[in-house]
Amino acid sequence: MQATQRLKLHQNWMLLRSHFSGNPQHLNFAKASFSTDSKVQFHDHSPHVTEFKLNVPKTLNSLDLDMCHIMLGKIQPWFNGSAKPPRVVVMTGAGEKAFCAGGDIVSLYKAHVDPAKD
Numbered sequence: 275m276q277a278t279q280r281l282k283l284h285q286n287w288m289l290l291r292s293h294f295s296g297n298p299q300h301l302n303f304a305k306a307s308f309s310t311d312s313k314v315q316f317h318d319h320s321p322h323v324t325e326f327k328l329n330v331p332k333t334l335n336s337l338d339l340d341m342c343h344i345m346l347g348k349i350q351p352w353f354n355g356s357a358k359p360p361r362v363v364v365m366t367g368a369g370e371k372a373f374c375a376g377g378d379i380v381s382l383y384k385a386h387v388d389p390a391k392d
Contacts, residue, residue, distance in 0.1 A: 331369025336378035
C-alpha cells in the first residue's frame with residue numbers, strides 16, 4: 275500500500291472512531307460479531323471487493339453503537355496491516371424500505387441516559 279493510501283486510510287479510520295464514540299478509548303473491538311444473525315454482515319465478493327450489509331430492517335438499518343463496533347472490528351485489521359484491505363467496500367442495507375435511516379436515535383438516547391448499559 276502506498277504512503278498516500280495508508281495516510282488516507284488512517285485519516286478515515288480516525289474520523290470514524292472519533293465520530294461514533296466521542297472517546298476513542300471507549301471502543302471495544304472484542305464486541306464484534308460476524309454471524310449471519312449479526313446486525314452487520316460481511317461478504318467478500320473477491321479479494322478486492324467486500325460488502326458490508328446493514329441487517330436491521332426493522333429499524334430501517336439505523337446505525338447504533340453495536341453496529342459501529344462490528345464495522346470497526348472488520349476495518350481495524352486493514353488499518354494495522356494484519357489483513358490486506360480491499361480496493362472497494364460496498365455498503366448495502368437489508369429490507370425493501372431503506373438503505374440506512376441514519377443514527378438509531380432510540381439507542382443513542384438510551385446510551386446517553388444510562389451510559390453503564392453500553
